[in-house]
Amino acid sequence: MRVGVLTGGGDCPGLNAVIRAAVRKGIFHYKDEFVGFIEGWRGVVENKTMPLDLDTVSGILQLGGTILRTSRTNPRKMEGGIDKCLASIAANKLDALITIGGDDTQGVANALIEKGVKVVGVPKTIDNDLSGTDACFGFDTAVSIATEAIDRLHSTAEAHNRVIVCEVMGRDAGWIAITSGIAGGADAILVPEKPIDVDHVCALIKNRHDRGKLFSIVVVAEGAKLPGTDKNATLGQKVDAFGHARLSGIGQTMADLIEEKTGYETRSVNLGHTQRGGTPTAYDRMLATRYGSAAIDLVHAGEFGRLVVLRGTEITNIALKDAIAKTRTIGDDLIELAAGLQPEV
Numbered sequence: 065m066r067v068g069v070l071t072g073g074g075d076c077p078g079l080n081a082v083i084r085a086a087v088r089k090g091i092f093h094y095k096d097e098f099v100g101f102i103e104g105w106r107g108v109v110e111n112k113t114m115p116l117d118l119d120t121v122s123g124i125l126q127l128g129g130t131i132l133r134t135s136r137t138n139p140r141k142m143e144g145g146i147d148k149c150l151a152s153i154a155a156n157k158l159d160a161l162i163t164i165g166g167d168d169t170q171g172v173a174n175a176l177i178e179k180g181v182k183v184v185g186v187p188k189t190i191d192n193d194l195s196g197t198d199a200c201f202g203f204d205t206a207v208s209i210a211t212e213a214i215d216r217l218h219s220t221a222e223a224h225n226r227v228i229v230c231e232v233m234g235r236d237a238g239w240i241a242i243t244s245g246i247a248g249g250a251d252a253i254l255v256p257e258k259p260i261d262v263d264h265v266c267a268l269i270k271n272r273h274d275r276g277k278l279f280s281i282v283v284v285a286e287g288a289k290l291p292g293t294d295k296n297a298t299l300g301q302k303v304d305a306f307g308h309a310r311l312s313g314i315g316q317t318m319a320d321l322i323e324e325k326t327g328y329e330t331r332s333v334n335l336g337h338t339q340r341g342g343t344p345t346a347y348d349r350m351l352a353t354r355y356g357s358a359a360i361d362l363v364h365a366g367e368f369g370r371l372v373v374l375r376g377t378e379i380t381n382i383a384l385k386d387a388i389a390k391t392r393t394i395g396d397d398l399i400e401l402a403a404g405l406q407p408e409v
């Protein structure tokens with residue numbers, strides 16, 4: 065079969081491992097040919113391709129980023145965008161398309177499925193917020209990077225008797241914040257799923273000072289709402305082609321409020337894209353490899369319009385349209401786990 069592959073949306077550690085697994089299994093076991101679309105849906109709209117063979121996927125397992133590059137191009141927002149996608153799929157004589165991406169990328173894939181394109185999706189996002197799967201590759205790497213940063217912030221905060229607020233990614237879900245916050249031993253963890261109570265955060269910090277701990281670490285998710293509002297802190301008002309604002313700034317806002325209310329010197333640090341860069345963890349390489357291999361198997365089973373997912377420890381698949389229906393946020397269990405580690409103040 066001739067199979068197209070693309071990576072769309074924000075990059076994510078493990079994308080190359082998915083590509084490598086699908087291509088190796090496809091060539092070695094099914095005698096497939098592959099076509100790589102460059103820069104996500106932009107490559108499909110503009111029919112920009114690159115060869116994808118055993119040579120191109122050699123030595124990429126441990127690399128961050130994506131050899132296909134990526135973009136947040138949305139063909140549904142472009143004049144004739146979907147028709148251009150259909151034309152380049154036909155021009156490349158593709159029997160199937162593997163779309164590796166999050167809800168935005170899979171939303172476009174779903175529009176093509178409705179036009180008869182044979183698509184298999186692979187879930188990708190460091191945010192871990194795709195419904196239908198228990199885990200997205202890239203999340204484990206992002207959490208490891210954030211946890212290491214939180215560990216490092218402890219020693220400098222302690223040396224200076226400071227509070228440090230660490231802002232992490234995750235968009236509208238608190239998976240990265242709650243996981244790295246608990247793993248890194250943060251003194252307060254603030255997530256989009258729960259309104260921020262500034263007085264409670266300050267009381268936790270003061271309680272630590274009363275117990276002789278003259279520094280504190282606060283982890284805040286970029287999507288946590290500005291205190292007393294239902295709004296996010298953003299960089300400007302612009303939105304991307306999928307309507308998303310650039311979330312950023314809640315960490316600095318919290319640092320200012322904490323310093324003002326407690327009188328303790330407070331700094332903020334925003335980990336930003338460091339969480340997405342660099343080599344994937346072994347867990348993410350393994351999960352990505354399982355997804356890539358399962359995706360090419362689904363292509364040959366003729367099961368299209370499906371998304372490979374992890375349920376418990378098993379790789380299975382679900383209807384792609386069900387996976388993009390809603391954001392998977394963190395549950396009360398994790399919020400209670402974090403709260404149980406804090407004193408009642």
Ligand code: F6P
Pocket residue numbers: 074136189190191233234235286310311340
């Ligand atoms: O969805 C992944 C993610 O890294 C979010 O956590 C973050 O809000 C967003 O992408 C950043 O997007 P960009 O790289 O386009 O600035």
